[in-house]
Amino acid sequence: MSTNFDVNRIREDFPIFKNHPDLIYLDNSATSQKPFQVIRAVTEFYEKSNANPLRGLYDLAQTATEEYEQAREKVRKFIHAARADEIIFTRNATESLNLAAYSFGDLVLHEGDEVVVSIAEHHSNLLPWQAAAARHGAVLRYLECDEKGKITEEAFRAALTKRTKLVAITQVSNVLGRKNDIKTFAKACHEKGIAIVVDGAQSVPHMMVDVQDLDVDFLAFSGHKMLAPMGIGVLYGKHKYLKKMQPFLSGGEMIESVTRERTVFAQPPQRFEAGTVNAGGAVGLGAAIDYINAIGFEQIEKQESMLTQLAAERLQKIPHVHLIGSDDPAEHHGILTFSIDGVHPHDIAAILDADHIAVRAGHHCAQPLHQHLGVMSTTRASLGFYNTEEEIVKFTDSVAQIRRKMGYDE
Ligand SMILES: Cc1ncc(COP(=O)(O)O)c(C=O)c1O
Numbered sequence: 001m002s003t004n005f006d007v008n009r010i011r012e013d014f015p016i017f018k019n020h021p022d023l024i025y026l027d028n029s030a031t032s033q034k035p036f037q038v039i040r041a042v043t044e045f046y047e048k049s050n051a052n053p054l055r056g057l058y059d060l061a062q063t064a065t066e067e068y069e070q071a072r073e074k075v076r077k078f079i080h081a082a083r084a085d086e087i088i089f090t091r092n093a094t095e096s097l098n099l100a101a102y103s104f105g106d107l108v109l110h111e112g113d114e115v116v117v118s119i120a121e122h123h124s125n126l127l128p129w130q131a132a133a134a135r136h137g138a139v140l141r142y143l144e145c146d147e148k149g150k151i152t153e154e155a156f157r158a159a160l161t162k163r164t165k166l167v168a169i170t171q172v173s174n175v176l177g178r179k180n181d182i183k184t185f186a187k188a189c190h191e192k193g194i195a196i197v198v199d200g201a202q203s204v205p206h207m208m209v210d211v212q213d214l215d216v217d218f219l220a221f222s223g224h225k226m227l228a229p230m231g232i233g234v235l236y237g238k239h240k241y242l243k244k245m246q247p248f249l250s251g252g253e254m255i256e257s258v259t260r261e262r263t264v265f266a267q268p269p270q271r272f273e274a275g276t277v278n279a280g281g282a283v284g285l286g287a288a289i290d291y292i293n294a295i296g297f298e299q300i301e302k303q304e305s306m307l308t309q310l311a312a313e314r315l316q317k318i319p320h321v322h323l324i325g326s327d328d329p330a331e332h333h334g335i336l337t338f339s340i341d342g343v344h345p346h347d348i349a350a351i352l353d354a355d356h357i358a359v360r361a362g363h364h365c366a367q368p369l370h371q372h373l374g375v376m377s378t379t380r381a382s383l384g385f386y387n388t389e390e391e392i393v394k395f396t397d398s399v400a401q402i403r404r405k406m407g408y409d410e
Contacts (some may be wrong), residue, residue, distance in 0.1 A: 029382035041287035096220035101128030177335030232281030
């Protein structure tokens with residue numbers, strides 16, 4: 001490890017670890033913990049700058065608006081978008097994907113068209129497309145992965161037909177941890193005039209994502225998985241599409257003018273941010289971006305891949321434990337989903353909890369993927385840069401004891 005990354009120093013920024021000294025938190029894919037810098041930024045917004053942004057003309061309302069718009073600018077830079085008006089604040093990745101499926105789906109889908117989704121999608125990037133396809137008489141087609149979770153360029157290209165209008169796909173799977181080659185997939189889509197909507201919920205917090213380099217049409221992610229508060233999310237969309245899309249929600253602060261008969265909607269992004277916005281959440285997301293930038297993705301990826309490798313190698317050595325997805329730790333990106341012969345994932349999670357280890361058990365909102373893999377449910381450990389090698393050793397030692405605790409001889 002490089003000397004300027006001191007995990008013990010970093011952990012001091014996270015009050016949760018002071019309040020729960022025994023906690024080994026390995027549920028980072030569900031939500032991350034928050035550093036005091038983010039908590040303080042949100043508190044300060046409410047203590048010093050609170051007014052309803054984007055409407056009041058008095059000084060304090062202008063301050064609130066400025067802080068909200070500064071947060072938008074931080075997000076723009078963070079994902080390397082060309083324009084700030086391509087950044088829409090939502091509640092979370094789920095709302096972002098629903099917005100895309102309604103507003104963009106309405107713009108491009110017609111009867112007989114095809115929407116392609118991968119079998120590995122989180123329900124948040126599946127259900128909105130199922131509904132959009134049904135509303136427009138379009139067909140939802142599934143892009144299968146191999147048994148290790150890989151989607152090859154060949155398989156991707158083969159799924160695109162003359163009727164395909166859009167592809168909705170995750171950058172990193174929340175179950176397999178596998179990263180899709182979005183740049184190659186976007187190129188394949190655009191060669192055929194197809195749009196690509198990317199779920200970045202598990203990628204944006206852990207790696208540098210450049211929407212212009214990837215050339216994605218839409219990118220959705222949640223603040224709460226990247227150190228920010230719950231209740232703030234982002235949808236990036238190319239301006240050429242956003243300007244043509246109708247709003248998903250309507251009401252206050254998203255109009256140019258309203259008469260008894262008709263409404264002229266505001267330009268993006270306001271057109272897609274109906275009602276009072278979550279300015280405190282946006283300011284918190286801005287502070288989270290500052291925090292991540294101060295460490296840098298190089299250090300974050302180094303620490304997370306070192307921990308992933310350690311965890312995967314130790315899990316792979318335990319008899320009766322099966323790592324789901326690739327055998328190569330480098331393809332897990334902080335996500336280690338596993339099963340243990342003869343032990344239900346809920347029992348695994350409960351036994352680990354008794355050792356103060358927090359993991360997730362169930363289908364992880366990816367039931368079609370579990371059906372595809374032939375398992376009902378699994379257990380997932382997901383890592384963050386503030387986890388330590390010592391925690392990984394305790395976690396894997398605890399996993400190694402589970403079958404014995406359940407009454408098996410070995
Ligand atoms: C890949 C992926 N997409 C979407 C979501 C939905 O995120 P949220 O619940 O914040 O909307 C999640 C949450 O776990 C996820 O892992």
